[in-house]
Every structure is written in structure tokens, then in C-alpha cells.
Amino acid sequence: MTFSALDSELVGPLFATAGMREVFSDRARLAAMLRVEAALARAEARLGLVPEALAPAIEAIGPESFDLAELGEATALAGVPTIPFVGAVRRRLPKELEPAFHKGATTQDILDTALVLQLARAFDLVAAELDAVLAALARLAAEHRETPCVGRSYRQQAQPTSFGFKVAVWAAGIAEVAAELPDVRRRVLRVSLSGPVGTLSALKENGPDVSDAVAAELGLASAPIAWHTRRAGIAGTAAWLAILIGALAKMATDIVDLASTEVGEAAEPHLPGRGGSSAMPHKRNPVSATVILSAHGAAPGFAAMLFAAMASEHERPAGAWHAEWHLLPSLFGMASGALAEARRLADGIVPDPGRMLSNLDAxxxxxxxxxxxxxxxxxxxxxxxxxxxxxxxxxxxxxxxxxxxxxxxxxxxxxxxxxxxxxxxxxPMPSVRAAAPWVDRALAEISKTREALQRA
Structure with missing residues (x-):
């Protein structure tokens, strides 16, 4: 049984990519938790706080060795998965190493840092898809830089423009969101190692050094102070994903209208069996745009719930942190599906310049x-x-x-x-030619954004 369309074997492949589902799978989470514990052990060993053999022993434990159903039942009792996870790892360690395992850390440290490692992989997938979408849209805009097309205001014909201009607007809207990705990553990809109330008191004066060393081991940024209840990085990531999906939805909204029977100026790329109707054999429904718009319908609400979770009491919250588990992976899932469909559209949209020209006389x-x-x-x-x-x-x-x-x-x-x-x-050509330099300016900016994405 599934409670989410994203996890459903039946409809999940429509809404999220296999790659993103793997990033947030239970096995991937366990692998990330093991990686965090190994980094902690290695950092503590350098300061003589735990045996040097502990980190290699942790690394020898594979996530596939855990019984997910057993861990799940224990999580239902414990309230968090870290407690049964720690117990399961200890049972797999040599007896002489078991007491040193998980030294100083608390439940939220391990889960938050593991999540951050998953987010790093998720961001990489998003960045790659974004780059491909922008590259394809840039090619399309350049190709149709002077293809006459109707410009519409309030869904009514307003002035001539070019189809390339319309595409460049789509691409620029996506690119301006993509340009923020390096900052979004910087704000959220940081280690969490703060102990029960944020002071890492079990490690005494070594706490900050161990935290910094774990961050370096994992390729993450250090945190100046605990972020157990400072959730701006998480909420900011959610906001960015919702805005990204919104930028993709702008393109999808236009394409639905352009593909309508009465307008007919563009069509989604067709594959046999895609976009059909169980009742009307002639239909070619805009599936890609539909998936993007469905993500846009859900994403703002998910982001808003993560904003609400920022109201975390004192040093550790009850409920607010748990609420995040439902939301952030789902936003990445929706973004992955929306980006995959946007790439399909950007690569394969079928413009009809003849229909565009005839609509100029409508x-x-x-x-x-x-x-x-x-x-x-x-x-x-x-x-x-x-x-x-x-x-x-x-x-x-x-x-x-x-x-x-x-x-x-x-x-x-x-x-x-x-x-x-x-x-x-x-x-119409004077208006079309007036649009051309704007297309060129947008393409230059998009090129800069793509270079920044590739460097990040």
C-alpha cells in the first residue's frame, strides 16, 4: 500500500524519476547514516576519543544488511529511526568497539546530516536536468528567433512577436531560478553535529573541532552553532523548489494553450500510446505539461508546511522536525518529474510556423x-x-x-x-525584428547561468 503518488508503483513513474526515488530510498538513507557515523568515528579517532578501528568497522557494514521491516517496527516504538539503527549497528560491531560508537551525537544529528548528504545528490540530479532544459530551450529560441507568432495579453491577440521570444521568456524564467541554486546549496549543505541540546557537551572542549572535522570528511560546510531548530536552510530549499516548479509551470501553461485545437501553434512531442484517451481515439493530450502543472499545484502547499515547521520550540522540537520528513523528499520528487517532462518538451516540442502565421490574420x-x-x-x-x-x-x-x-x-x-x-x-516583421535583440540578451544570460551550474 502507498500513501503517496510519488511512491506508487502504478503512478509513481509518471510523477518522479527513478533516479530521485533512489536518492531518497530507505537504503540510501541508511547508507548516508552509516557514512555520517563513519565520519564521526574517524574525526574522533584523530583526537584519541575513540579507537582508530571503529571507522573501518562501520564502513564494512552495508545498508543492505539491515532488515527494513524490523527497523520500521522498532521506529514505530522509538519515535525515530536513529535509535533502532544505532542498536543494529552496535550488534554488528566487535564488542570492544561497540561502546565508542555514536559518541557525542544525537538522533537529529545523524538524520539531519544524512539528509544533507541525500540533498547533495538530489541537487546534482536537479542541476543536470536544469542544464539540459536550458540548453534545449536556448537552441529552440535561437532557431525561431524570427519566426512570426502572435503575442497575447489577457489571452487575446495583442501584437506580433516571435516564437523564439516566447521560448526565450520561458528559458529566462527557468534560468533566473537556476542561478540561485549555488546559494541554496551553500545554505543547506552543512553538517549537523551538536548533541542533545546543541552544545555537543559529551565531547567537552573538543566539540567544535570534531564538528568541523566531520564536515570536512563529508565535504560539507561547518555550522557556527546548532541548527536543530534553525530551519531556514530547509525552508529555503523548499521555497526554491516550489519556485523552480512554478517557472516550469509557466512554460507548461503556455504549451497547453498553444497545443489547443483552436490555437494549434505547437504540439508536445508524440510517442505511440502517449497522451491518448480511453474514450476518444483522436486525442493527444499534453501529458508533459500536465505532469508539470500537477507538481505546481502541490508544491506551494508543501513548501508552506515547511515554513510552518520553522516554529521549533527551544533546542529540539516535538513534531515540527518530523513533519519535514513528509515534505522535502516529496518536493524533490515532484521537481524531478517536472524537470524530466520539461526536458522532453524542450527537446521535442513541435512548433507549427504555418499555423502561427495564419493566426496572425485571425x-x-x-x-x-x-x-x-x-x-x-x-x-x-x-x-x-x-x-x-x-x-x-x-x-x-x-x-x-x-x-x-x-x-x-x-x-x-x-x-x-x-x-x-x-x-x-x-x-509583422518589424515587431518580430524588435523582439530579436531581447532573445539574444536572454540567451547570453542563460549561457552564463549554465556555466555557473556546471561549475557548482
């Missing part, structure tokens, strides 16, 4: 009203030009005739424009 020229008004305003004034176009637009809607036809019969307008300038006002 309003019978109203799309160019602003351009015409700009040309008339030099002679008639801005207000008069606007009023004239507003009246002409009303005639278009009432008669079904084109704006060009109506203006061609307007003596005042023609006296200002003449046939050539009238034709020029209905050319």
Missing part, C-alpha cells in the same frame, strides 16, 4: 491596430489616432471586414498613410 488585422495608430499619431495626435483605430476596430467586429479594408476607405487615414505606409503597418 482578428482580420486588429493585431496591427497599434502599429497603424503609431503611424497616424505623428499627424493626427496620439488621442485622435487612438480614437480612430478604436472606431475602426468596432467596425471590424460588426461587419467582419478587415481593418485594412476599413482604413483604406478612410480619407483622413489615407491622406496620412498612403497605400505603401498602410501596407507597411500590417507587416
Amino acid at each position: 482578428t482580420r488585422g486588429l493585431l496591427f491596430a497599434d502599429a497603424v495608430a503609431a503611424k497616424l499619431s505623428a499627424k493626427l495626435g496620439g488621442g485622435a489616432a487612438h480614437d480612430k483605430l478604436e472606431r475602426a476596430a468596432a467596425q471590424v467586429r460588426e461587419t467582419g471586414r478587415s481593418l485594412r479594408e476599413i482604413l483604406a476607405e478612410d480619407a483622413e487615414a489615407m491622406a496620412v498613410l498612403g497605400p505603401e505606409r498602410l501596407d507597411a503597418a500590417f507587416d
Whole structure:
């Protein structure tokens, strides 16, 4: 039985990647906990606090040697998995080493630091997918830099733009979130080794040195003071993931509309059997966009619950910390699924430039009203030009005739424009060319973000 769609064998593969599910698997958690304990033993051995043989003995224990069901039953009794884990490890150690195991640490130290090690792997997966998404979107934006397309405001046709500009906006929105990833990692990838109330008192004056040494062993940052109840790093990670999913959802929202029958300007890449309907054989539903939007529907609520968990009482909380266990792995799972589908879209979206061009005429020229008004305003004034176009637009809607036809019969307008300038006002390419340098600027910024991601 499963209580989460992410863990379901039936629907889990739709919403989260296998790689991310493995990162947060029970075996992966146990492996991380063993790694933390070994690092602790090695650091303490250097100060003569535990035998040097302890760390190698811990490293010889594999996570597969534990009975998960047995640990789970014991966790239900103990309230945390660390207690039965520590007992199980001690039973696997030589008797002479067992008393030195887990010296000075407390439950939350081991679980928080193990979680951080899992987060480091999860961030690596996210960064790789982000880089691939940005690379594919950058190629798509460059390819369609001057492909005419309708620009829409309030879902109504507004002015011509380019499809490349639309894609560049998607990519820039994702890139600005991606650019924050190194700082997010820095704030959360830090060791937790503070003992029962944060002072690591069991190690006396050696506490800070041991904590720093464990951090170095694990490739993590040191913490200046206990973060058992300082959860800004965890909450900040949740916020970042929710915002990332939101940036992906912007692209997905547009694609759902672009793929609709009435618009038809782009389609998701098709695979046999993907996006079908059990009732309507002609359907090709936008599965990738749907998965992204489902993640976006859930992620803000998960992040908000992690914000609530920041209200941790005194030195160790009751409940607030446990609540995090439900939430942060799920956010990474949703992000992994959303990124995988975003990559599928970025690599394979099928634009229809012909349909984009035909949609430019869908309003019978109203799309160019602003351009015409700009040309008339030099002679008639801005207000008069606007009023004239507003009246002409009303005639278009009432008669079904084109704006060009109506203006061609307007003596005042023609006296200002003449046939050539009238034709020029209905050319989409000046607006398309105006979008091109913005595409170039966005692509340059995206390139910098990708370089930073690859260095991180």
C-alpha cells in the first residue's frame, strides 16, 4: 500500500524519476547514516576519543544488511529511526568497539546530516536536468528567433512577436531560478553535529573541532552553532523548489494553450500510446505539461508546511522536525518529474510556423491596430489616432471586414498613410525584428547561468 503518488508503483513513474526515488530510498538513507557515523568515528579517532578501528568497522557494514521491516517496527516504538539503527549497528560491531560508537551525537544529528548528504545528490540530479532544459530551450529560441507568432495579453491577440521570444521568456524564467541554486546549496549543505541540546557537551572542549572535522570528511560546510531548530536552510530549499516548479509551470501553461485545437501553434512531442484517451481515439493530450502543472499545484502547499515547521520550540522540537520528513523528499520528487517532462518538451516540442502565421490574420488585422495608430499619431495626435483605430476596430467586429479594408476607405487615414505606409503597418516583421535583440540578451544570460551550474 502507498500513501503517496510519488511512491506508487502504478503512478509513481509518471510523477518522479527513478533516479530521485533512489536518492531518497530507505537504503540510501541508511547508507548516508552509516557514512555520517563513519565520519564521526574517524574525526574522533584523530583526537584519541575513540579507537582508530571503529571507522573501518562501520564502513564494512552495508545498508543492505539491515532488515527494513524490523527497523520500521522498532521506529514505530522509538519515535525515530536513529535509535533502532544505532542498536543494529552496535550488534554488528566487535564488542570492544561497540561502546565508542555514536559518541557525542544525537538522533537529529545523524538524520539531519544524512539528509544533507541525500540533498547533495538530489541537487546534482536537479542541476543536470536544469542544464539540459536550458540548453534545449536556448537552441529552440535561437532557431525561431524570427519566426512570426502572435503575442497575447489577457489571452487575446495583442501584437506580433516571435516564437523564439516566447521560448526565450520561458528559458529566462527557468534560468533566473537556476542561478540561485549555488546559494541554496551553500545554505543547506552543512553538517549537523551538536548533541542533545546543541552544545555537543559529551565531547567537552573538543566539540567544535570534531564538528568541523566531520564536515570536512563529508565535504560539507561547518555550522557556527546548532541548527536543530534553525530551519531556514530547509525552508529555503523548499521555497526554491516550489519556485523552480512554478517557472516550469509557466512554460507548461503556455504549451497547453498553444497545443489547443483552436490555437494549434505547437504540439508536445508524440510517442505511440502517449497522451491518448480511453474514450476518444483522436486525442493527444499534453501529458508533459500536465505532469508539470500537477507538481505546481502541490508544491506551494508543501513548501508552506515547511515554513510552518520553522516554529521549533527551544533546542529540539516535538513534531515540527518530523513533519519535514513528509515534505522535502516529496518536493524533490515532484521537481524531478517536472524537470524530466520539461526536458522532453524542450527537446521535442513541435512548433507549427504555418499555423502561427495564419493566426496572425485571425482578428482580420486588429493585431496591427497599434502599429497603424503609431503611424497616424505623428499627424493626427496620439488621442485622435487612438480614437480612430478604436472606431475602426468596432467596425471590424460588426461587419467582419478587415481593418485594412476599413482604413483604406478612410480619407483622413489615407491622406496620412498612403497605400505603401498602410501596407507597411500590417507587416509583422518589424515587431518580430524588435523582439530579436531581447532573445539574444536572454540567451547570453542563460549561457552564463549554465556555466555557473556546471561549475557548482
